[in-house]
Amino acid sequence: MPLRASLWRHRHFYLFISPFFLLFAVFGLYPLLFSFYLSFVKWDGLTPQTWVGLANFATMWDDDILRDSLWNTLVIGLLYIPPMMLLAFLFAQLLNQPWLKLRAFFRTAFFLPCVTPMVVISIVFGLLFSSEKGVFNYGVALVDRALPFLHLAAIPWLNSDRWSKVSVAILVVWRWTGYNMVLMLAGLQGISEEYYEAATVDGATSLQRMRYLTLPLMRPTFRFCLLLSLLGTVYMFDEIFVLTQGGPGTSSLNFGVYLFNLSFSNFKFGYASCVAYSVALLVFVAALLVSRMNRQENE
Amino acid sequence: MRRQKAKTRPPGDRRRAQAGALPARLALYAFLLALSLVFLFPFYWLLTSAFKSQAQIFAMPPQWIPAPIRFANFTSLAAETGLPRAFFNSVVTSVGHVSLALFLCSLAGYAFARFREAPGNEALFAFVLATMMIPGAVTLIPSFLVLVKLHLIDSYWALIVPGAANAFGIYWMRQYMRANIPDDLIHAARIDGCSEFGIYWRVALPIAQPALAALGIMLLIGAWNNLMWAFIVLRTREMQTLPVVIYLLQGEIRTPYGMLMAGGLIATLPLILAFLLFQRHFIRGITAGAIKA
Numbered sequence: 001m002p003l004r005a006s007l008w009r010h011r012h013f014y015l016f017i018s019p020f021f022l023l024f025a026v027f028g029l030y031p032l033l034f035s036f037y038l039s040f041v042k043w044d045g046l047t048p049q050t051w052v053g054l055a056n057f058a059t060m061w062d063d064d065i066l067r068d069s070l071w072n073t074l075v076i077g078l079l080y081i082p083p084m085m086l087l088a089f090l091f092a093q094l095l096n097q098p099w100l101k102l103r104a105f106f107r108t109a110f111f112l113p114c115v116t117p118m119v120v121i122s123i124v125f126g127l128l129f130s131s132e133k134g135v136f137n138y139g140v141a142l143v144d145r146a147l148p149f150l151h152l153a154a155i156p157w158l159n160s161d162r163w164s165k166v167s168v169a170i171l172v173v174w175r176w177t178g179y180n181m182v183l184m185l186a187g188l189q190g191i192s193e194e195y196y197e198a199a200t201v202d203g204a205t206s207l208q209r210m211r212y213l214t215l216p217l218m219r220p221t222f223r224f225c226l227l228l229s230l231l232g233t234v235y236m237f238d239e240i241f242v243l244t245q246g247g248p249g250t251s252s253l254n255f256g257v258y259l260f261n262l263s264f265s266n267f268k269f270g271y272a273s274c275v276a277y278s279v280a281l282l283v284f285v286a287a288l289l290v291s292r293m294n295r296q297e298n299e
Numbered sequence: 300m301r302r303q304k305a306k307t308r309p310p311g312d313r314r315r316a317q318a319g320a321l322p323a324r325l326a327l328y329a330f331l332l333a334l335s336l337v338f339l340f341p342f343y344w345l346l347t348s349a350f351k352s353q354a355q356i357f358a359m360p361p362q363w364i365p366a367p368i369r370f371a372n373f374t375s376l377a378a379e380t381g382l383p384r385a386f387f388n389s390v391v392t393s394v395g396h397v398s399l400a401l402f403l404c405s406l407a408g409y410a411f412a413r414f415r416e417a418p419g420n421e422a423l424f425a426f427v428l429a430t431m432m433i434p435g436a437v438t439l440i441p442s443f444l445v446l447v448k449l450h451l452i453d454s455y456w457a458l459i460v461p462g463a464a465n466a467f468g469i470y471w472m473r474q475y476m477r478a479n480i481p482d483d484l485i486h487a488a489r490i491d492g493c494s495e496f497g498i499y500w501r502v503a504l505p506i507a508q509p510a511l512a513a514l515g516i517m518l519l520i521g522a523w524n525n526l527m528w529a530f531i532v533l534r535t536r537e538m539q540t541l542p543v544v545i546y547l548l549q550g551e552i553r554t555p556y557g558m559l560m561a562g563g564l565i566a567t568l569p570l571i572l573a574f575l576l577f578q579r580h581f582i583r584g585i586t587a588g589a590i591k592a
Binding site for chain 1: 324327328331334335336338339341342344345348356357358359360361403406407409410411413414416417418420423427430432433434435436437438439440441442444445460461462463464466469495496499520523524526527531541542545546549556559560562563564566567570571573574575578581582
């Protein structure tokens with residue numbers, strides 16, 4: 001059949017998929033190209049654009065706040081990803097036990113944080129973290145009274161450079177553990193029962209089954225969770241924007257909030273585009289490395 | 300006969316292991332119970348604080364059960380803030396966005412699943428998948444500028460349209476329709492004189508309902524909770540959605556926490572109810588993301 005006739009015969013196909021391509025052209029492709037152009041421009045959105053060549057990239061090298069925000073992003077990621085993954089895997093493993101009762105209750109309790117508006121929950125945590133009148137420090141005071149030799153003092157959760165990142169990490173663990181748990185639960189249920197039966201027949205202990213069966217077979221799921229967390233950390237916004245606004249100082253400012261401030265508080269559209277592009281490239285390479293690394297391990 | 304019966308029973312050593320595991324199991328139950336209470340605690344605090352005064356919220360030692368229970372937060376929310384209007388805005392934009400997205404994604408997903416011989420089907424689908432890699436942070440500013448040009452800033456459309464033709468949604472609908480809609484059914488509908496759109500609307504969509512529910516709920520969480528984009532594109536009090544209004548209720552000097560908690564409760568309840576009602580779809584929708592990994 002000649003191509004034209006074939007195209008005409010399948011006109012409904014092109015008609016049905018056209019809304020995607022139309023919307024993508026307006027809100028995907030054009031922004032992608034325009035943002036690339038903006039990377040070489042100085043512009044506040046009102047006055048005329050001026051071409052500055054590579055000056056934005058040069059500015060980036062000396063941008064201390066950008067460096068801080070990237071460093072904080074890394075630290076926050078390292079603070080929350082390991083405990084979150086561990087907890088999520090533990091929950092998934094336990095909820096996957098055939099003898100477990102109250103499964104629906106536990107699953108709901110762990111998953112509920114994922115469906116709540118981040119704004120609301122950040123404000124609630126702001127109350128709980130309050131240094132003089134917060135429930136968390138009340139708990140610390142109770143422990144101090146019971147075990148005075150530990151010399152516990154009220155923790156300045158949101159008021160100190162050292163603890164602000166920890167507070168953010170606690171909030172993020174609370175919010176995202178259930179999500180990862182559900183992903184891991186799906187991964188665990190995807191492992192064929194026959195493997196376990198065969199291993200049991202061969203006399204493998206439960207520890208050996210975990211080490212040589214579950215963990216290797218779960219690697220693709222772990223990789224997926226890790227990738228999501230990686231992206232989630234870099235572009236995290238609501239959590240920090242509401243809980244700490246990046247403060248005190250820039251101690252909990254991550255990349256997502258920094259980029260937002262740059263774009264919509266300082267209106268540096270050109271420079272912000274340049275930073276967004278560069279970091280996206282960096283993240284892309286990191287994501288590639290994560291998946292590459294895992295694939296090699298599998299072989 | 301007796302022997303066969305004995306064979307079907309679990310081996311003796313496994314039974315003994317189970318009996319010995321009882322204390323371990325109790326410990327695990329205690330562990331799960333304790334942690335689920337920890338995870339539920341912020342909800343409890345949200346719920347109780349909504350019925351407290353400012354002084355009660357900051358009382359030391361903490362007031363675990365509000366006494367007296369006050370409803371003033373809710374009445375002053377209704378009287379002094381734009382919260383009722385914000386609730387309405389949130390419903391309109393979320394329902395609008397989810398409906399449009401479900402329509403466009405299922406239409407395109409159906410086309411990709413159905414017209415397999417159409418020239419370019421596979422290449423175009425690969426292109427759709429590739430667009431998922433574009434980070435939103437890069438396209439944020441130009442997308443905002445596009446809306447400015449189109450005079451859509453501060454309108455419901457600004458939240459409804461961008462992202463409505465969602466690449467993941469197309470992928471998700473295509474996979475489901477490919478596996479679950481038999482070709483014979485489509486042929487039969489065509490012989491009966493059904494138009495192509497009619498086949499999609501009357502044959503494919505009803506079959507794809509579970510997939511639509513899962514996708515719809517995923518999109519709903521995102522749309523209902525959206526703060527950043529709504530913050531950027533909605534400028535006036537009359538148009539702002541719940542997350543934005545709640546965020547802005549925080550004062551520079553004095554924040555009315557009781558009212559905030561009451562508003563937060565109102566913003567949180569719909570999704571919690573939806574979750575409890577459609578739990579199965581929720582969970583399936585999220586695990587669907589894992590398939591593409």
